[in-house]
Amino acid sequence: xxxxxxNAEEIFKxxxxxxxxxxxxxxxxxxxxxxxxxxxxxxxHEYVANSLDACEEAGVFPDISVExxxxxxxxxxxxxxxxxxxxxxxxxxxxxxxxxxxxxxHRYLQQRGQQGIxxxxxxxxxxxxxxxxxxxxxxxxxxxxxxxDIAIDIxxxxxxxxxxxxxxxxxxxxxxxxxFGDTKYERSDHGVFEYIKRTALSNPHASIRLVExxxxxxxxxxxxxxxxxRPKQTKPHPLGISARDLLDFAHxxxxxxxxxxxxxxxxxxxxxxxxxxxxxxxxVNFDKRPRELTWPDAEKVVEAFGKIKWIAPETDxxxxxxxxxxxxxxxxxxxxxxxSVTERKPKIFKxxxxxxxxxxxxxxxxxxxxxxxxxxxTIMRFANKVPLLFDGSVCAIxxxxxQIQWKRYGIRDFxxxxxxxxxxxxxxxxxxxxxxxxxxxxxxxxxxxxxxxIMECARKLQIHINKQRSMHVRESRYKxxxxxxGQLSADLSEITGEEPVKIEESLKxxxxxxxxxxxxTADEEESDxxxxxxxxxx
Numbered sequence: 002x003x004x005x006x007x008n009a010e011e012i013f014k015x016x017x018x019x020x021x022x023x024x025x026x027x028x029x030x031x032x033x034x035x036x037x038x039x040x041x042x043x044x045x046h047e048y049v050a051n052s053l054d055a056c057e058e059a060g061v062f063p064d065i066s067v068e069x070x071x072x073x074x075x076x077x078x079x080x081x082x083x084x085x086x087x088x089x090x091x092x093x094x095x096x097x098x099x100x101x102x103x104x105x106x107h108r109y110l111q112q113r114g115q116q117g118i119x120x121x122x123x124x125x126x127x128x129x130x131x132x133x134x135x136x137x138x139x140x141x142x143x144x145x146x147x148x149x150d151i152a153i154d155i156x157x158x159x160x161x162x163x164x165x166x167x168x169x170x171x172x173x174x175x176x177x178x179x180x181f182g183d184t185k186y187e188r189s190d191h192g193v194f195e196y197i198k199r200t201a202l203s204n205p206h207a208s209i210r211l212v213e214x215x216x217x218x219x220x221x222x223x224x225x226x227x228x229x230x231r232p233k234q235t236k237p238h239p240l241g242i243s244a245r246d247l248l249d250f251a252h253x254x255x256x257x258x259x260x261x262x263x264x265x266x267x268x269x270x271x272x273x274x275x276x277x278x279x280x281x282x283x284x285v286n287f288d289k290r291p292r293e294l295t296w297p298d299a300e301k302v303v304e305a306f307g308k309i310k311w312i313a314p315e316t317d318x319x320x321x322x323x324x325x326x327x328x329x330x331x332x333x334x335x336x337x338x339x340x341s342v343t344e345r346k347p348k349i350f351k352x353x354x355x356x357x358x359x360x361x362x363x364x365x366x367x368x369x370x371x372x373x374x375x376x377x378x379t380i381m382r383f384a385n386k387v388p389l390l391f392d393g394s395v396c397a398i399x400x401x402x403x404q405i406q407w408k409r410y411g412i413r414d415f416x417x418x419x420x421x422x423x424x425x426x427x428x429x430x431x432x433x434x435x436x437x438x439x440x441x442x443x444x445x446x447x448x449x450x451x452x453x454x455i456m457e458c459a460r461k462l463q464i465h466i467n468k469q470r471s472m473h474v475r476e477s478r479y480k481x482x483x484x485x486x487g488q489l490s491a492d493l494s495e496i497t498g499e500e501p502v503k504i505e506e507s508l509k510x511x512x513x514x515x516x517x518x519x520x521x522t523a524d525e526e527e528s529d530x531x532x533x534x535x536x537x538x539x
Contacts, residue, residue, distance in 0.1 A: 041186060124179070146168045376417075
């Protein structure tokens with residue numbers, strides 16, 4: 002052996018385990034903390050999403066306050082306060098300072114957070130960039146509350162709680178504040194203000210107050226006084242299950258045999274379906290205990306799932322914005338000239354996961370993005386009512402919008418029109434492209450359904466645009482003819498000997514009847530002609 006060579010024992014002396022927290026400490030960009038603007042927006046997003054989920058689960062109309070103060074050019078102090086049910090003292094540490102723990106990711110129902118990373122990720126980011134803990138305050142509104150400082154032990158992924166004290170004050174809700182470095186506040190398409198504005202759009206039942214670093218306060222008031230339907234926890238559908246999923250469920254089941262396990266653990270599985278499965282799952286013993294299932298058994302059962310017909314999954318686990326609520330919010334916040342919204346029927350992707358697409362188009366007024374060059378078309382992407390501000394180029398929603406032939410609907414150039422396309426996807430499981438949860442994976446079934454929803458709204462926009470253009474043509478022709486009526490009346494008077502005034506009055510009536518400016522349905526031929534030209538240029 003050469004002098005500089007090492008044997009296996011020497012190499013593996015350096016072999017060490019790394020905690021999940023240590024991993025994310027070195028790879029914080031995977032949590033969305035990449036870039037100063039994005040990092041600050043991510044902090045606000047995680048806390049606000051938690052507040053909305055908590056309030057809705059408690060049946061409380063959310064009143065959320067967000068305050069951002071500038072400590073230095075790249076360091077900001079953030080405080081997010083809500084009026085939710087609060088966090089019990091014994092759970093405050095794990096809720097705010099533990100990666101991959103929480104009340105969300107193990108339940109089969111729609112929620113904004115899915116991975117148990119959000120608030121813990123914020124605490125970790127604060128520690129990485131400032132070395133300071135998070136300060137939290139929580140109360141149930143029953144005469145007293147508590148507050149404490151919370152940090153995270155990076156080696157063990159456990160919370161470190163200090164300065165715990167009881168406050169004799171009737172406070173209900175949760176308030177979280179902390180300092181975050183490597184951040185920047187700006188009013189851009191990716192900044193905190195835009196995130197809060199879009200959150201108010203997709204959550205019209207919430208009231209959100211934002212105080213910016215310069216002291217400017219903006220309140221997005223509650224647009225509707227109706228709580229969204231609360232999603233119900235349901236069982237997963239067999240068609241969305243893998244062999245690994247099946248074994249995970251089986252190994253914690255208390256059922257007496259595989260047959261009862263399948264009926265108790267999954268939706269739409271009846272005794273009749275068990276008989277069908279037995280007929281096609283060759284070699285699987287449905288009478289043995291679930292924990293005795295092997296990997297080959299699981300593969301055969303999953304393969305059998307795909308061979309028989311199933312009733313579609315339940316959709317009680319989903320909670321949408323609602324077409325009426327979406328329209329009200331868009332009117333209040335965007336104030337467009339025209340609005341078209343739709344709520345599609347539930348669809349399925351990956352075999353058994355239900356999802357619902359909601360789409361809206363706002364045109365004219367304050368729709369679109371205002372720039373120095375003029376108004377530009379904009380795409381407002383949402384998943385489970387959460388704004389998606391980043392990674393738009395790889396998102397299924399952007400892809401769906403780009404695939405629309407907008408000229409067919411009267412939009413000659415989407416990028417240079419006063420138009421906002423609003424799209425929300427609701428599902429128990431949103432297939433994000435990464436842990437940062439800012440782009441929806443380009444699943445074929447999802448893109449197709451997105452396109453159908455957008456085109457449904459675009460057809461109504463086409464009718465509106467054709468009417469507007471037809472009215473413009475009628476108005477232009479009306480004004481042109483009216484300019485010459487005086488001269489024409491005088492010329493006809495010389496020929497006929499009639500009074501010029503009478504001739505002028507008669508001509509005006511003829512023109513006004515022809516170009517009835519108050520009748521949107523008039524001059525259908527002109528409207529049809531416009532549509533034909535649009536189709537030819539497509």
